[in-house]
Amino acid sequence: MSRRSAPVVVLLACVLVLTSCTVPRPRDDRPASTVPIDRAGVERVLSRYDQVREAAAKLLDPKPLSTVESGAVLAIDTGSFDVAQRLSRGVGSDGTSDQVERLAVPRFTAYPLWFVVEVRDPAAKVNRVQVFERGSAVDPWFLVASPETVLSTRLPELRERDGAALTVDPRSATGMSMSPQEAADRYAAALEDPSASQARTIESDDFRAQMRTAARRNAALDGVRFSQTWKSEKVTHALRTADGGALVFATLERVDSYRVRDGIQVTWPDDSPQKALLESGVSSSGRLRYLHQVLVEIPGGSGRPRVIGQYGGVVEAEGP
Amino acid sequence: MARRLAWPLVAVGLLLALAGAAVMVVLGPDSRFTTGPHAVRTDGVAVVTAPDVITYRGLQVDVLVEVPVNKPVFVGLGNTVDVQDYLAGTRRLEVTSFRAPWTVRTAERRGRPALPGAPTALDWWIADSAGLGGASISTTLPDTPVSLAILAVGASDLSGLRVTFAYGVRGGFGLGLGALLGGLGLAWSGVLLRRGSVAFTGGPRRPRRERGSEPEEEVEVVEEEVYVFVDEHGVEHEITAEEAARLQERLAAEGPDSTALDPGAAEPAATGPAATEPAATDEPAARVVPPPPVVYVFVDEDGVEHEVSEDELADYEVVDDEERDR
Numbered sequence: 001m002s003r004r005s006a007p008v009v010v011l012l013a014c015v016l017v018l019t020s021c022t023v024p025r026p027r028d029d030r031p032a033s034t035v036p037i038d039r040a041g042v043e044r045v046l047s048r049y050d051q052v053r054e055a056a057a058k059l060l061d062p063k064p065l066s067t068v069e070s071g072a073v074l075a076i077d078t079g080s081f082d083v084a085q086r087l088s089r090g091v092g093s094d095g096t097s098d099q100v101e102r103l104a105v106p107r108f109t110a111y112p113l114w115f116v117v118e119v120r121d122p123a124a125k126v127n128r129v130q131v132f133e134r135g136s137a138v139d140p141w142f143l144v145a146s147p148e149t150v151l152s153t154r155l156p157e158l159r160e161r162d163g164a165a166l167t168v169d170p171r172s173a174t175g176m177s178m179s180p181q182e183a184a185d186r187y188a189a190a191l192e193d194p195s196a197s198q199a200r201t202i203e204s205d206d207f208r209a210q211m212r213t214a215a216r217r218n219a220a221l222d223g224v225r226f227s228q229t230w231k232s233e234k235v236t237h238a239l240r241t242a243d244g245g246a247l248v249f250a251t252l253e254r255v256d257s258y259r260v261r262d263g264i265q266v267t268w269p270d271d272s273p274q275k276a277l278l279e280s281g282v283s284s285s286g287r288l289r290y291l292h293q294v295l296v297e298i299p300g301g302s303g304r305p306r307v308i309g310q311y312g313g314v315v316e317a318e319g320p
Numbered sequence: 321m322a323r324r325l326a327w328p329l330v331a332v333g334l335l336l337a338l339a340g341a342a343v344m345v346v347l348g349p350d351s352r353f354t355t356g357p358h359a360v361r362t363d364g365v366a367v368v369t370a371p372d373v374i375t376y377r378g379l380q381v382d383v384l385v386e387v388p389v390n391k392p393v394f395v396g397l398g399n400t401v402d403v404q405d406y407l408a409g410t411r412r413l414e415v416t417s418f419r420a421p422w423t424v425r426t427a428e429r430r431g432r433p434a435l436p437g438a439p440t441a442l443d444w445w446i447a448d449s450a451g452l453g454g455a456s457i458s459t460t461l462p463d464t465p466v467s468l469a470i471l472a473v474g475a476s477d478l479s480g481l482r483v484t485f486a487y488g489v490r491g492g493f494g495l496g497l498g499a500l501l502g503g504l505g506l507a508w509s510g511v512l513l514r515r516g517s518v519a520f521t522g523g524p525r526r527p528r529r530e531r532g533s534e535p536e537e538e539v540e541v542v543e544e545e546v547y548v549f550v551d552e553h554g555v556e557h558e559i560t561a562e563e564a565a566r567l568q569e570r571l572a573a574e575g576p577d578s579t580a581l582d583p584g585a586a587e588p589a590a591t592g593p594a595a596t597e598p599a600a601t602d603e604p605a606a607r608v609v610p611p612p613p614v615v616y617v618f619v620d621e622d623g624v625e626h627e628v629s630e631d632e633l634a635d636y637e638v639v640d641d642e643e644r645d646r
Binding site: 024025026027031032033034036108109110111113136137138 | 371375376377378379399400401402403404405406436437441442444461463464465489
């Protein structure tokens with residue numbers, strides 16, 4: 001072997017060393033965490049949800065839904081199935097795997113785990129922004145929120161780090177005019193009393209206008225004392241947007257109470273959910289409980305929150 | 321400078337080669353180191369590693385768990401977040417530290433006597449296996465925090481548990497071989513570097529080409545006169561210049577017919593590179609060849625010749641045949 005061949009030998013040896021295998025190394029010392037699901041896993045979750053939903057729709061029985069839904073979504077869908085049964089009409093299958101528009105999976109250090117998927121449903125002409133949650137290691141993925149937006153609505157860009165979506169502490173207002181929980185509370189207060197000071201901190205939107213119109217109409221009924229209350233539930237799901245704001249999934253509880261003067265009866269149209277639940281109407285006093293899931297966008301900086309999607313319905317009725 | 325680098329290069333190369341050889345010996349051709357089976361004392365339903373026990377990534381691990389009397393058993397590797405949540409409320413034996421090949425520290429954790437759900441029904445295991453009397457997994461540790469769980473299935477427990485553990489590097493034998501060859505290559509390079517530096521500093525000066533810096537083999541041409549004497553048998557004998565001169569004078573005195581020195585051979589021979597070889601010191605010296613001895617013969621009455629010595633000549637009449645022939 002001559003001196004000229006020495007560099008070749010060294011190079012060959014280095015190549016052998018470098019290409020022979022992957023050397024095991026210690027992990028970094030960051031705390032244990034998980035990005036709980038990948039796109040293939042999400043597809044499986046959505047497929048399973050579709051199957052169960054279709055089976056329930058075919059049977060017109062909401063019981064199978066309890067294996068794939070939980071919380072407010074299950075309550076709202078159970079209510080809609082009850083109404084469909086009483087009105088003898090079908091319910092939509094609400095297939096989720098039509099077209100996945102966007103997927104956001106945060107990183108977690110403890111349970112519960114959750115992720116957000118935006119699904120386009122061209123048939124219903126809506127986008128569903130759904131939250132699936134796994135409460136414990138032995139639970140399956142449950143659909144816990146499903147606000148809908150019109151097809152033209154574009155969700156704000158979400159902020160990511162290391163391929164995982166960033167979450168926002170529901171009680172933190174960092175970078176925003178208010179925290180996600182405050183936004184939900186103020187929105188509920190604005191719906192209950194449009195003249196309240198908190199209402200001025202919330203952007204006016206179609207949902208507020210629609211709810212206000214319905215409340216005014218009920219309050220205008222002759223011989224009926226109507227009251228409406230709104231309350232926000234604890235916010236648990238919020239994602240950081242690229243502008244430093246937040247995309248918040250909030251659930252609002254609405255209770256419509258009727259006190260009717262003797263001899264008067266309040267009724268609803270035959271194909272309405274209220275009629276299905278209060279078949280004979282309200283003759284003395286009655287109460288209807290609704291749940292509304294709203295998708296609130298809190299802009300970064302000092303912008304006011306606004307609702308860009310909602311999904312809700314009557315879940316309980318007391319009467320007559 | 322090159323000489324300074326030579327020895328460190330040799331040392332590093334040898335160390336690398338030794339390390340490579342050690343890896344090859346320890347891991348073997350299957351690139352794994354196996355230990356066990358080891359008995360694990362527990363009568364619970366779960367044995368699990370604590371969050372910070374498995375700290376490596378990229379390591380190939382194989383775990384075989386065995387329980388007596390064909391009890392159902394499960395072994396799984398999962399993200400630490402999942403495994404810890406799954407077993408948080410369960411009575412378990414937690415492995416709090418592990419050192420290769422098998423130095424284990426454990427701690428009993430209180431909790432419910434049964435698992436919260438069947439491990440085989442969970443979808444988040446990275447690698448898992450279940451069986452009667454034994455189960456095994458073979459996987460590469462991912463770049464996420466993971467925990468290993470050995471779980472009893474159904475109403476059984478883990479009493480009599482034995483664990484065989486193997487770990488290694490996928491392609492580890494190749495890595496060792498690569499390190500060995502690389503180390504030897506480095507060491508050889510160091511040796512060559514040292515030789516090269518000696519040649520540059522202590523060796524003869526050598527001409528260089530006008531273009532480029534590559535050294536060229538130097539040839540020194542030496543001219544030497546060689547004198548050769550050819551004897552009567554045609555054999556050449558190298559003689560010194562002095563011997564040649566003396567021989568020339570002597571032959572000139574004896575007459576031109578007795579000249580034995582080949583005039584052509586006396587010409588200085590232009591020699592090539594072989595002439596640079598040192599002359600042998602035991603070269604035979606030139607010698608003068610005496611005239612051939614006279615043979616005296618007595619012819620008896622039967623015509624038979626008998627050789628007679630010079631001392632017996634007095635008893636005979638000397639007749640010269642050459643003169644008689646002339």
